[in-house]
Amino acid sequence: MIATPLPSSTTTLSIPKFDIATVQLEYKPSTDTLEVPTIKLTTSSIKSLNTIYYPRNAHDIPRGFARMCNKSGGYAPRPIWNELTNKVTPWFESTNYEYIYFNCHDRLWYVDNCMGMGCYLSKPESLLLPPLNGWVDLTGRRSGAPKMEFLDSVVEE
Numbered sequence: 001m002i003a004t005p006l007p008s009s010t011t012t013l014s015i016p017k018f019d020i021a022t023v024q025l026e027y028k029p030s031t032d033t034l035e036v037p038t039i040k041l042t043t044s045s046i047k048s049l050n051t052i053y054y055p056r057n058a059h060d061i062p063r064g065f066a067r068m069c070n071k072s073g074g075y076a077p078r079p080i081w082n083e084l085t086n087k088v089t090p091w092f093e094s095t096n097y098e099y100i101y102f103n104c105h106d107r108l109w110y111v112d113n114c115m116g117m118g119c120y121l122s123k124p125e126s127l128l129l130p131p132l133n134g135w136v137d138l139t140g141r142r143s144g145a146p147k148m149e150f151l152d153s154v155v156e157e
Contacts (some may be wrong), residue, residue, distance in 0.1 A: 036090050037150040039100065039130065041111070045144025046119055049111060052151070053092035055102055058085055062099040068116025089127050100130050111135070111146065120145055 003053070023139040036055040044050050047144045061081045069077040084103055085091070091101035097114040102124065109130040135145040 036128070037152070039092050039099075040063070040149050041146045041155070042120050042149070043144075044111075044120070044146035046113070048096060049094075049098050049119060049146060051094045051096065051098070053089045053094050053098070056093050056099075057085050058090055060091075062091065062093055062101065062112070062116070063097045064099055064112055064114045064116040066116075067114075068112075071115075092130070093125065102127060 012129065025085065039053040041052055041053060058139050061077050063103050064107045065081060066077040067085075069080055084105060084108040086104040089102045089104075093101055094114075095113055098112065100111050105126060108121045110118050118138050120135045120137055125131045129150070130148060132148045132150075134140050135147075137145060141148045149157065
């Protein structure tokens with residue numbers, strides 16, 4: 001199922017508790033709910049990425065990710081997305097379908113454009129939320145890299 005935009009500033013998601021050391025091994029889901037904030041990305045040299053990103057359920061597939069799978073040879077996005085993510089950490093999507101997600105294989109957060117091409121990456125401070133700073137483009141440059149902030153309420157763009 002490909003996600004559709006959410007118009008609220010926070011979303012309540014049921015997210016199991018775990019830590020980065022046990023993600024690849026084993027975790028026991030809980031029924032705890034957590035308010036996941038909306039993210040505002042700024043200062044990116046890629047202007048289309050400077051926007052608001054809404055939290056998404058880990059089981060949904062970003063539209064840009066599905067596009068990339070199709071463009072790369074018609075691969076089915078579901079098995080690849082399930083392999084790439086931990087099926088727990090929420091991801092974030094703009095109304096233009098750019099997205100931010102945690103890749104559990106290399107343990108990095110990514111910002112991808114609407115076509116599914118990686119633009120920026122950062123080391124995690126958390127598995128639940130992307131870091132606010134420390135982003136670099138995929139060539140390793142910090143110049144033009146984005147900064148993020150968590151929003152309590154969404155201002156219309």
